[in-house]
Amino acid sequence: MAVLKIKNLRAKAGDNEILRGVTLTVKSGETHAIMGPNGTGKSTLASVVMGHPRYEVIDGSITLDGEDVLAMSTDERARAGLFLAMQAPAEVPGVTNSDFIKTAMNARLEEGENLSLFKFIRAYDKAVAELKMSEDLPHRYLNEGFSGGEKKRNEILQMKMLKPRIAILDEIDSGLDVDALKTVGENVTAMKSDNLGLLLITHYQRLLDYISADTVHVMMQGKIVKSGDTDLMKxxxxxxxxxxxEELGIDDERVVTEKDERIILGECATKEALEEK
Amino acid sequence: MNPTTLTRSTLLESYRHRIYFKDGQLIESALPEGVKINPIDLGLARTLVADFPREKALLTLNYEAKPKAYSIEITKLLDAKTPVLVLIESKKDEDAIFLHYNVKTNSSIKLVEAHLANDRGALNMVSIAHLSPHSTMDYVSISTSDESNVLANVALARVDAFAKLTHVAANFTKSATTKHVDIALVGEQAHASTTTVAFSHHDQETLFKTNVEHFAPRSEGYIEHYGVASGNATMIFEGIGKIHKNMAKSIAKQSNRGIVIGAHARLDANPLLLIDEHDVEAGHGAAIGQIDEDQLYYLMSRGLRRRDAETLIIKGYLAPLKKAVKEEKIHELFDQLLAEKTR
Known part of the structure; x- marks a missing residue:
């Protein structure tokens, strides 16, 4: 049984305070959805939980089974059982998809233990087939040249292999067509168990047609402003x-401006120039 | 097993067809039909270098060291399944070798040239490849050395009409290293791509200079440099793509990528395009910096420790080499040579 507890969490990027007091508890066996318009801090919350270096926590706490998550490095959080399916995962040229996952699985083993290569290949091939991904995937470089949909499926593939205890799926539905969304939905639903707590982040209700959630939270102005069940979703x-x-008297729900988003998602100019070539 | 012994034995085990030089002497040659090796006199070597279509030779053969010169002639279509290894090992204070690869019309070869400079060896190695019309050459070079020596390597190539040269150079040396690749595209639609992958650490000073010059229309030249510098090492990439007047519809492209580890290493890329014709396609770019934070975060978010994540990203630079050399054992060798550099 895993419990992720987020308490009065405040975090900033640069000078901009984006999370302004988030409180949320996710337990294994539960599925929560965080909804809300663009720029309200949903993805920032996911990144802060995983320990993205761009954000600074000002106040509040995150614990996993009572352990202080904020004191852990990103890799320690992952090994403790947290997983974040990212909205825009990095591309890593030259590193094959299968090598990466193998290394990640080995990182979870005790020293001296070794992953059975045979078992790994079998599990990997099975997951690739279940996600209806192309067979050359293991040999392709990590996310390089992947379409938006392939990147999303690749995130779910990693989740299947790494078997986290608490998983956050950050806009896993964006960039997916209906068929792909169905496949992803089926795969995530199949993973649901008493040992997995899920936190879905999405703009749209349509994701929840494929992955059902018990509780839905609405985020605005860097806070959870409303929680409810299926009625709220509907x-x-x-x-x-x-x-x-209107109900809450909120005029502007946003905490992330477009300018901030550009900075957050921005890349250096030379890198762009190189890709244009 | 020390790296030199490992490299030598892995190479010799992996290739059935080979030419083996040690301290300037030809020790062994086992060649497939269509490949021949013959000694040539130094006068001819001098003429071949002097005739190379370039204003000034970048670096020449050390004639003081009484170099040995050989010509390797390829007269058949040999596919990638029949690779030929040219192993050059040197322990001498001064060792100089000149090789002339003569790829005849409609012939092709896959060649793996390895330089092993160990003990106190100082290896000066010059090669010149002539690709006749409609020939292809798949040319991989792997350089290793101990800390105590010097490697100076010049690879010249003259590519004729419709011929194609693919050159991949891997540098795992531990000492001062200079490598010049100089390619002249002399016939219409001549094609050359050259990829350099280099790792420098400790106090190494390394220079990689790649020059592709277009003397023919519709010729294509691609330069890629990948580098990692750590410790107090300095690494310089100089790439020049030069298209002469009237060589219309030619393509000259270049990219430089590098990772600098720590505060004391230095990596400079100086890409140059010299274009004297307007109807061409040309471009260059450079991306040199620390390890990408987004990549690190991503790998670490899956549980990889920082050190393992860094190693994996750096290992990604080996990808062009692994693509160029199919032998599984050589891939392992690359991983081990890299591990020597990153541990």
């Missing part, structure tokens, strides 16, 4: 978010 689906803003 109402958001038909009416959008404006009624919540």
């Amino acid at each position: 109402r958001i689906d038909t009416e959008g978010y404006d009624w919540i803003k």
Whole structure:
């Protein structure tokens, strides 16, 4: 049984405070969804939980089974059982997909233990087939030249292999067509168990047609402003978010401006120039 | 097993067809049909170098060291399944070798040239490849050395019409190293791509200079440099793509990528394009820096320790080599030579 506890979490990127007091508990066996318009801090929350170096925690706490997550490095958090399926995973040229996953699985073993190559290949091939990915995937370089949909599926592939205890899926539905969304949904649903806590982050209700959630939270202004069950989901689906803003007297729900987003997602100029070539 | 012994034995085990030089002497040659080796006199070597279509030779053969000169003639289409190893090992204070690869019309060869400079060896190695019309050469070179020696390697190539040269150079030396690759595209639609992969550590000073010059229209030249510098090492990439007047529809491209580890290592890339014709396609770029933070974060978010994540990213630079050399044992060798550098 795993419990991820986020308490009054405040974090900033540069001078901009994005998370302004998030409190949320996810236990294994549960599926939570965080919804909300763009720029309200949903993805930042996911990144802060995983320990992205661009964010600085100002206040609050994150614990996993009582252990202080904020005191752990990103790799320690992963080995403790946290997983984040990223919105824009990095491309790593020259590193094959299978080598990467093998190394990640080996990192979880005790010293002296070794991953059985035969078992690994069998599990890997099975996961690739279940996600309807191309067979040359193991030999392709990590995310390099992958389409948006392939990157998303590759994140789920890693989740299948690494078997986390708490998984956060950050906009896993964006860039997926209906068929791909169905495949991803089926695979994630198949992983649901008493040993897995899920946190889904999404703009749209449509993801929840494929992966059902027990609880839904709405995020605005860097905080969870409303939580509820399927009724809340349905109402958001038909009416959008404006009624919540009205109810709570929120004028501008955003904490991340477009400028910030560019900085967060930006790349250095030479790198871009090289890719244009 | 020390790296030299390992490299020698792995190479000799992996290739059935081979030419083995030790301290300037030809020790062994086992060649497939269509490949012949013959000694040539130094006068001819001098003429071949002097005739190379370039204003000034970058670095010449050390004639003081009484170099041995050989011509290797390829007269058949040999596919990648029949690779030929040319192993050059040197322990002498001064050792100089000149090789002329003569790839005849409609012939092809896959060649793996390895330089092993050990003990106090100082190896000066010059090769010149002539690719006749419609020939192809798949040319991989692997250089290793101990800390105490010097390696100076010049690879010249003259590529004629419709011929194609693919050159991949791997540098795992531990000492001062200079490598010049100089390619002249002299016939229409001549094609050359040259990839250098280099790792420098400790106090190594290394220079990699690649020059591709277009003397014919519709010729294509591609330069790629991949480098990793750590410790107090300095590494310099100089790439020049030069298209002469009237050599229309030619393509000259170049990219430089590098990772600098620590505060004291230095890696400079100086890409140059010299274009004297407007109807061409040309471009260059350089991306040199620390290990990409986003890549590190991503790998670490899957549980890889920082050190393992860094090693994996650096290992990614071996990819062009592994693509160029199919032999599984050589891949392992590359990994081990890299591990020597990164541990």
